[in-house]
Amino acid sequence: MRWYELEPAVRGAIGAIFVALALSSILVRVLRAVRPGVDWSEVAQRVRTWWIIAGVFSFSIVASRTVSILFYAFISYLALKEYLSLIPTRRADRRVLFWAYLAIPLQFFWVYCEWYGMFIIFIPVYMFLLLPMRMVSIGQTDGFIRAAGTLHWGLMTMVFSISHAAFLLILRLxxxxxxxxxxxxxxxxxxxxxxxxxxxxxxxxxxxxxxxxxxxxxxxxxxxxxxxxxxxxxxxxxxxxxxxxxxxxxxxxxxxxxxxxxxxxxxxxxxxxxxxxxxxxxxxxxxxxxxxxxxxxxxxxxxxxxxxxxxxxxxxxxxxxx
Amino acid sequence: MNRVLRFLFFALVVRPVVTIVLGLNVRNREQLPADGPAVLVANHNSHLDTLVLMVLFPWRMLPRLRPVAAADYFFRNRFWKWFSLNIIGIIPLDRDARRSDNRRHPMAPISDSLGQGDIVILFPEGSRGDPERLGEFQTGVAHLAKLHPDVPFYPIYLHGLGKALPKGERLLVPFFCDVFVGGPLRYDGDKAAFMATMVERINTLAAEGHFEPWE
Known part of the structure; x- marks a missing residue:
């Protein structure tokens, strides 16, 4: 979506975000000058990162429909990767995890097609049934329940949930x-x-x-x-x-x-x-x-x-x- | 020409794969040497280990980064020989060489490289071994340290790459890679003591991460 095609209120809100960030940056500088004894570096770093988040997020709204969807797919990818790297996974499931990653392009493709019916059941039904099947085909039963459960929770939270933001963005009355x-x-x-x-x-x-x-x-x-x-x-x-x-x-x-x-x-x-x-x-x-x-x-x-x-x-x- | 190809390979393939597909969490990055000569001593689980360590340094250092790799493995055909020598820039190590062969000492090329002020990357486990398990360190690293008592040796612990691309697998599965950089260590006159300290430092770095074994 082009900037000039956006509703004036949306443009106003994006502008307001950056004004608020500018004020926060100024406030951090003032606080640093007024109370130099306190360590403000973490707050300052937080605000700096907010600038980047706000910039990328605003871009995703202003950018084309495809780029916006890719943006949320990428957020999902980063979140799922973080999750799968943190939780204990089984060595035997390495290839199963690869299949789990493949759910991301598909889920966001349903968003791209505006295929609500598939979007809403793909992960809760098809991936939910498919991944345990793939695990069983490898044959290791030790830790099966925990592996199937943690993987599904990750897909639901990091991919299914986040993809709702992408679908919201492309909704048409x-x-x-x-x-x-x-x-x-x-x-x-x-x-x-x-x-x-x-x-x-x-x-x-x-x-x-x-x-x-x-x-x-x-x-x-x-x-x-x-x-x-x-x-x-x-x-x-x-x-x-x-x-x-x-x-x-x-x-x-x-x-x-x-x-x-x-x-x-x-x-x-x-x-x-x-x-x-x-x-x-x-x-x-x-x-x-x-x-x-x-x-x-x-x-x-x-x-x-x-x-x-x-x-x-x-x-x-x-x-x-x- | 090869120099350009090397930069292109790192810019278009290695950096995107390491920083976007995988993603790095580097602890104590500021401890890394700003300049050579230096030796990076790391645990070895995956072909990706070398590439991750090379990405930790700024672009201008790329020509000076020299991973030590087994000649018999990487010279198994002409393409790999050209690729590993010119694109990755390895120092080939002849694993079967005996000193009695009336040839140069197998570590001589590493010494040459350190003499030029390069940063040498060394995996003392010798091979990639079992994923995410620390194998025994071979004493070659202590021997190298003895030859170069004024060169700093940096212990580095890598975690996650054995999950992403373990030995014998071709399919890359994305996992975050944790890199723990330790402070420099120098040879102090005793090979056994140097070995023991190096292994202990790597184990300490590994313990910082509280990683569960990968079963």
């Missing part, structure tokens, strides 16, 4: 196939998911006392969770009607989905990392950790938000009468 609600819908999803993370963190730091999940994520509090969700609902109520076809009430509920879903996605990846006894999933994004550390919330918000939107409106998809 049935009654107006020329309209492009996708960029606005994705912007609302991704920006609110990230802001929800930040809001939960800030509320938790300022007024959080009672721990919400002490064994999984000791830093998270009820104050942070509730404050974050409330903030996201308020932001969604304003952003929804501006960026998407949703009205205020529908957008507020989308905000609730993003606020709660984002929290659950975050703590699920935390639980995974705790199980593996690691702190960060990688070092791909300086100041943030790995890809999984950044897309953790999105693994829940993308499919939940997508299906909410999909339920609200009728969309034009492959196989359906136009």
């Amino acid at each position: 049935k009654e107006a196939p020329e309209s492009r609600p996708g960029p606005g819908l994705v912007l609302m999803l991704v920006v609110l998911t990230e802001l929800n993370d930040i809001a939960q963190f800030v509320w938790g730091k300022t007024c959080g006392k009672r721990k919400i999940l002490p064994t999984v994520s000791p830093g998270k509090t009820w104050g942070g969770f509730l404050g974050g969700v409330a903030t996201t609902v308020v932001l969604a109520t304003f952003a929804g009607p501006w960026l998407t076809p949703m009205n205020h009430r529908q957008a507020a509920f989308a905000g609730l989905i993003i606020g709660v879903g984002g929290f659950v996605g975050d703590v699920c990846i935390s639980a995974m990392k705790r199980d593996l006894k690691i702190k960060d999933s990688g070092a791909l994004l300086p100041g943030h950790g790995g890809m999984l550390d950044r897309i953790d919330s999105l693994t829940y918000t993308a499919p939940l938000y997508f299906h909410y939107v999909y339920w609200l409106y009728l969309f034009h998809t492959h196989g359906a009468e136009p």
Whole structure:
């Protein structure tokens, strides 16, 4: 999609992201000057990486449909690779893992075709049935259940979930196939998911006392969770009607989905990392950790938000009468 | 011509494969030598080991990076001989050579290379062995250190490449590669002590990663 073809609200929102980043960069400089005793390097690095993430993400919205889909496929690839490198895998399953990787081009090809029916069952049904079959054909039964389970969880989380963001981007309303609600819908999803993370963190730091999940994520509090969700609902109520076809009430509920879903996605990846006894999933994004550390919330918000939107409106998809 | 082909091969094949298809997590990258002569001593699980170590250095260093590789294996036909000598830039090591053969010492080409200020890449396990398992180090590395007491030897531990492309497999399966760079080690007058310290340093680096054995 060309820049000038985008809705004015979408262009405004992308502009606002960069203004907010510029303000953050200035704030870090000011803080460095005012309080030189404190180590600001990690915050500064985090902000620098945010610039890159925002730049690449904005590009993926402005770029052509194919490039946008390839972008999300690549994110899925990086996430799945990180996951498969972290979890204990069986030596015998090396080739099975290769088959799992092949699910990525296919899943995003269904998105490209707008083939919703295949998109929605390919990983939960076909890959789910195929990979154990391939494992059995190799013949090693030791650790079979765990290998089949961990591999499927990885594909569902890193590929199936993330591909929902790509499908969201190319959605066309049935009654107006020329309209492009996708960029606005994705912007609302991704920006609110990230802001929800930040809001939960800030509320938790300022007024959080009672721990919400002490064994999984000791830093998270009820104050942070509730404050974050409330903030996201308020932001969604304003952003929804501006960026998407949703009205205020529908957008507020989308905000609730993003606020709660984002929290659950975050703590699920935390639980995974705790199980593996690691702190960060990688070092791909300086100041943030790995890809999984950044897309953790999105693994829940993308499919939940997508299906909410999909339920609200009728969309034009492959196989359906136009 | 070969020099251009070498740069093209690294720019178009090696870098994309190592950094995008696989992906690197390098710990203590700043410990790497900025200049030769130096020896990188690493564990060996895959053909990719050499390529990963070569990608860790800036472009201008490429002509100075010289992996030591078995002549009998890499010279098995004319294409591989040309490829390994000119594109990868290996120093061929004659594994069967005996000193009594009235020839040069088998390590002489390595010494020549170090004399030119090159960075030599050495895998003391000798062969790739079982994936993701540390084999026994052969003492050749201590002998080389004795010949060059002023050259620093850098222990490096690589993890993940044995999963991505183990011995005997042709299908590359993407896995992240962890690289642990250790501080330099110099020969201090005793071969056995040098060997023991080198093995211990590699084991310490391996333990930093808390990797489960790959079964």
